[in-house]
Amino acid sequence: MAITRADIEKVSLLARLQLTEDEIESLTSELGQIVAYVDQLSEVDTEGVAPMAHAVEVSNVFSSDEVKPSLPREKALANAPSHNERGYLVPPVLGG
């Protein structure tokens, strides 16, 4: 199925990417080509095949229920572009 400019605009919002006009144009054609290539998967008969999400299918790996030290707050905040002594600072979420 062909990828349209509207698809790219919609996905760019989902992906939280702001794209320039040039990027929208090139991505429409590049993603179109890649998706056309990937479409060959539709010819594979996968009836009754279980999806394989991981190479090593381990499940329910539990860690022991022990209290361990976690990252100290100041270390967790140290790389933030904007923070105060308690947390991360962001632009207003409501009414902004």
Add this chain to the structure above:
Amino acid sequence: MSLIERSACELLELLDQGEVLSVEVTQSYLDRIANRDGEIGAFLHVDADLALKQAAEVDRRRQAGETLGKLAGLPVAVKDLLCDTNSPTTCASQMLKSFQPPYDSTVVAKLKAADAVLIGRTNMDEFAMGGSTENSSFQLTRNPWDTQRVPGGSSGGAAACVAASMAPLSVGTDTGGSIRQPAGLCGVVGMKPTYGRVSRFGLVAFASSLDQAGPLARTTKDTALLLETLAGHDPQDATSLATEVPEYSATINRPLEGLRLGIVREHFAEGLDGEVETAVREAIGVYESLGATVKEISLPHSKYAVATYYVIAPSEASSNLARYDGVHYGHRADLSAIQEELAAERKQLEANGDKDALEKMDGALVRMYRKSRAEGFGSEVKRRIMLGAYALSAGYYDAYYLKALKVRRLIRQDFDAAFEEVDLIAGPVTAQPAFKIGEMADDPLSMYLVDLYTVSANLAGLPGISLPCGISSTGLPIGLQLQAKPLAEEMLLRGAYMYEQATDWHTKRPK
């Protein structure tokens, strides 16, 4: 023979016997980097003072008779996506240009515990997305065999620094071939272990179900030494395997008796360069002369591997890279510029009376995310995030992502069936030797097809190794790939060593 020409195992012996100091070894490599890396560009970050300090400390402890780690005093280069508290960890991205990890990745912690000297951080395609290291947002890395050509990628710096004798050992990561392919193009040994063999804790995630760290070196024995240092169960990575790690370097010189070698029919199809085919077939002939039986096998779903990979890897990437939001760490766009931009857009839409567009306009927070990510990510990263977000979006999930997961199982089942009949699979690493810088820059799809022979091992979770097996008429290295069933690294390394002993390709160096 100068120190930088020695193998890691030889250096370790000299260090142990007190014939050379780690400070001397480290200084030799630092000098080599100073002389050579201006042209090659393998390193993003070298802290010579810190490296020499680590080396001096190992020397002091060795002289005091203390028990030392496995790599005591040996310089090791690390790909710039494995967190190290002593170093920036940039993933070659503007997004993480000033990121300073608050903890060590398990790989780096193990290197430190082994008393290695961490000599520098190597260049890569941004967030490991690419096959040429041209997607680094900081610098190009050039192939030491021909500086007009790429070193491969994404671990291009990791392979180039070993090829150019700027480090004896190097750690890379491999999501679709990112260790084996640059190793092949740079004429060194590179190994992707079984998925789960090496902990991913602190490895900046690209595609979590495929990513695996592994060693690059000049010889298979050095590769074995580094792998046994890195491998092992880690409670901090739920996907790491609780399986004992053999001492690979101790058994590597035992030849495999009655080796059954598989040749994949589909590997020798259209598109394979004639010289690469000849070199690989000659390598197979070497195995026959060593007593191996060769059997042709078929991996019927292998032709879908690249398509499967380019659904699964970008899907996981789009999810993993959602963490770069300009809030917790990484680049944030300038807030006042965002406010101005939004005000101007609002004014324009109001003037046009476009109520629909006004309603849909980004709020300040969403625009901050979008602009920070737009500024922080390069074009290949954006392309893959977009591709993944598309494949996972409503209406397409079943057709792309779920379908790819099913084909992934068929690919794995092909290998399971093949390994009933053979012990190792031999074939090319890439269809061609190193290509020219810029040659594929405008064609993302043809760049993706470079991964043709390597992605299957990631999808199936198998270990694979790339070995030098020839030099093209243009003077470029050619790689041989061996693959084994999951957790059969010991067999893989022993098989690789057999070939290395019978040939001298691993001794060839760029001029």
